[in-house]
Amino acid sequence: xxxxxxxxxxxxxxxxxxxxxxxxxxQTPYQHLAIIDTEAFGPMLVLDGMVMxxxxxxxxxxxxxxxxxxxxxxxxxxxAVIGGGxxxxxxxxxxxxxxEKAILAExxxxxxxxxxxxxxxxxxxxxxxxxxxxxxxxxxxxxEHKGEFDIVLVDSTEPxxxxxxxxxRDFYAAVYAALRPDGIMVAQTESPFYNQEILAGAYKGMxxxxxxxxxxxxxxxxxxxxxxxxxxxxxxxxxxxxxRQPHPGFISKYYTPELHRSCFVLPQFxxxxxxxx
Amino acid sequence: xxxxxxxxxxxxxxxxxxxxxxxxxxQTPYQHLAIIDTEAFGPMLVLDGMVMxxxxxxxxxxxxxxxxxxxxxxxxxxxAVIGGGxxxxxxxxxxxxxxEKAILAExxxxxxxxxxxxxxxxxxxxxxxxxxxxxxxxxxxxxEHKGEFDIVLVDSTEPxxxxxxxxxRDFYAAVYAALRPDGIMVAQTESPFYNQEILAGAYKGMxxxxxxxxxxxxxxxxxxxxxxxxxxxxxxxxxxxxxRQPHPGFISKYYTPELHRSCFVLPQFxxxxxxxx
Numbered sequence: 001x002x003x004x005x006x007x008x009x010x011x012x013x014x015x016x017x018x019x020x021x022x023x024x025x026x027q028t029p030y031q032h033l034a035i036i037d038t039e040a041f042g043p044m045l046v047l048d049g050m051v052m053x054x055x056x057x058x059x060x061x062x063x064x065x066x067x068x069x070x071x072x073x074x075x076x077x078x079x080a081v082i083g084g085g086x087x088x089x090x091x092x093x094x095x096x097x098x099x100e101k102a103i104l105a106e107x108x109x110x111x112x113x114x115x116x117x118x119x120x121x122x123x124x125x126x127x128x129x130x131x132x133x134x135x136x137x138x139x140x141x142x143x144e145h146k147g148e149f150d151i152v153l154v155d156s157t158e159p160x161x162x163x164x165x166x167x168x169r170d171f172y173a174a175v176y177a178a179l180r181p182d183g184i185m186v187a188q189t190e191s192p193f194y195n196q197e198i199l200a201g202a203y204k205g206m207x208x209x210x211x212x213x214x215x216x217x218x219x220x221x222x223x224x225x226x227x228x229x230x231x232x233x234x235x236x237x238x239x240x241x242x243x244r245q246p247h248p249g250f251i252s253k254y255y256t257p258e259l260h261r262s263c264f265v266l267p268q269f270x271x272x273x274x275x276x277x
Numbered sequence: 278x279x280x281x282x283x284x285x286x287x288x289x290x291x292x293x294x295x296x297x298x299x300x301x302x303x304q305t306p307y308q309h310l311a312i313i314d315t316e317a318f319g320p321m322l323v324l325d326g327m328v329m330x331x332x333x334x335x336x337x338x339x340x341x342x343x344x345x346x347x348x349x350x351x352x353x354x355x356x357a358v359i360g361g362g363x364x365x366x367x368x369x370x371x372x373x374x375x376x377e378k379a380i381l382a383e384x385x386x387x388x389x390x391x392x393x394x395x396x397x398x399x400x401x402x403x404x405x406x407x408x409x410x411x412x413x414x415x416x417x418x419x420x421e422h423k424g425e426f427d428i429v430l431v432d433s434t435e436p437x438x439x440x441x442x443x444x445x446r447d448f449y450a451a452v453y454a455a456l457r458p459d460g461i462m463v464a465q466t467e468s469p470f471y472n473q474e475i476l477a478g479a480y481k482g483m484x485x486x487x488x489x490x491x492x493x494x495x496x497x498x499x500x501x502x503x504x505x506x507x508x509x510x511x512x513x514x515x516x517x518x519x520x521r522q523p524h525p526g527f528i529s530k531y532y533t534p535e536l537h538r539s540c541f542v543l544p545q546f547x548x549x550x551x552x553x554x
Binding site for chain 1: 281283287288289290291292293294295315316317334336337470471494496497498500501502503504529530531532533535536538539540542543544545546548
């Protein structure tokens with residue numbers, strides 16, 4: 001018998017992966033969770049029918065949600081990750097020796113528990129003593145911690161289910177307030193091909209709150225269209241002029257110091273999308 | 278009844294598109310050809326079960342196989358496209374006012390005929406008086422035209438079926454011989470995620486023949502992994518130091534002068550792939 005997992009990326013587009021084994025499934029209070037072992041990508045975390053991460057290509061997403069901001073800030077000591085229960089962003093954050101505390105604020109404790117069990121390559125860093133885990137609403141967490149963070153990374157699901165509020169102007173204002181006076185936020189902002197309204201809305205929402213906003217791109221094969229956007233909003237530092245170089249021992253499979261600059265160079269159609277009035 | 282077209286991108290990975298209508302199908306002497314109207318991407322050309330181009334995202338491939346070379350050469354007067362029977366690369370080549378003659382050498386006349394009929398947005402430029410169409414083997418065509426071209430673009434299918442020879446060192450030597458002493462070639466060299474051996478082999482094959490070889494990347498949602506590579510091999514000009522700026526009236530949806538440089542900045546895993554001994 002052949003088992004295939006099919007994601008309905010849009011109502012008229014589907015990606016299907018051959019499955020070796022279902023490792024776990026659960027209905028959590030927030031969403032349906034599955035971890036399946038696929039032939040093409042190895043173990044894959046699926047939330048509400050959407051691929052969140054896979055062993056084969058998680059490096060792109062986790063390096064690229066983290067390093068552009070962390071190599072822009074001159075000394076990122078305290079970093080919060082909102083969402084990101086698989087622990088991949090935390091793992092990359094901890095590559096930076098300046099980081100003293102990395103807080104994971106994830107609403108769904110099951111994502112953390114199952115990732116630690118079935119995706120240890122991704123979640124392994126969650127046991128690091130610098131990590132503090134808060135299981136609860138990330139929005140509420142930020143409201144209660146004003147002026148504390150050098151960097152906030154918003155590693156959310158698509159804006160359906162628990163993540164809807166994380167794409168609102170109120171949320172960006174809460175992130176602004178939770179950041180120190182020279183803080184930086186980064187949010188995943190969906191596919192520039194398939195989710196243009198979400199990307200443009202997030203970009204404008206952050207522009208209404210932060211003085212410096214830049215969208216950048218990375219290639220993630222298991223995400224719809226294979227091209228993904230992140231948007232960096234900063235109170236003070238500019239990613240193109242305040243770039244630090246990696247320290248000895250820094251390891252990456254996607255990020256490079258040259259890519260730190262080139263990822264901000266957008267195709268013409270994305271430039272036009274972001275400059276729409 | 279719902280109709281879906283499914284491409285087996287790898288034996289364990291499938292992309293499926295909802296189909297409005299099958300516009301044409303044919304078994305040509307070289308391959309199976311279909312043009313289907315998909316909900317997600319509009320009309321789509323499929324050869325031997327592989328997506329070649331779609332109305333929605335063809336701009337990326339056709340701009341990016343053409344403009345990096347054409348904006349590197351100081352005066353591209355005579356350009357040959359090997360393969361590329363849909364006419365999209367020719368359309369972009371003709372945006373350059375220096376071009377006096379654009380030759381299309383396509384082995385399968387049916388691709389040209391059906392594209393002209395069902396994909397006029399892509400194939401329309403094939404009627405331009407600067408265009409010369411040769412239906413026949415591109416490899417043989419180049420062998421018979423030594424020292425003639427400023428630029429040769431290799432717009433081939435995957436290296437199966439008629440395109441196998443177009444990924445060989447002998448072919449790259451034939452392109453070298455067909456180019457003028459300052460000529461440039463570009464070939465599509467597959468996905469850096471899924472076709473690493475093909476990309477590395479093409480890169481090394483071109484390096485054995487040309488003094489300057491650079492791989493660059495572009496994001497194409499309907500191609501496997503969504504990330505595609507092109508490799509530019511040059512006798513004299515370097516794409517990063519010999520870049521010309523676009524002329525007034527140049528139109529693009531993907532290419533920009535900034536992207537001309539940034540597309541050559543490769544993720545770490547691609548750098549490592551290309552530097553393997």
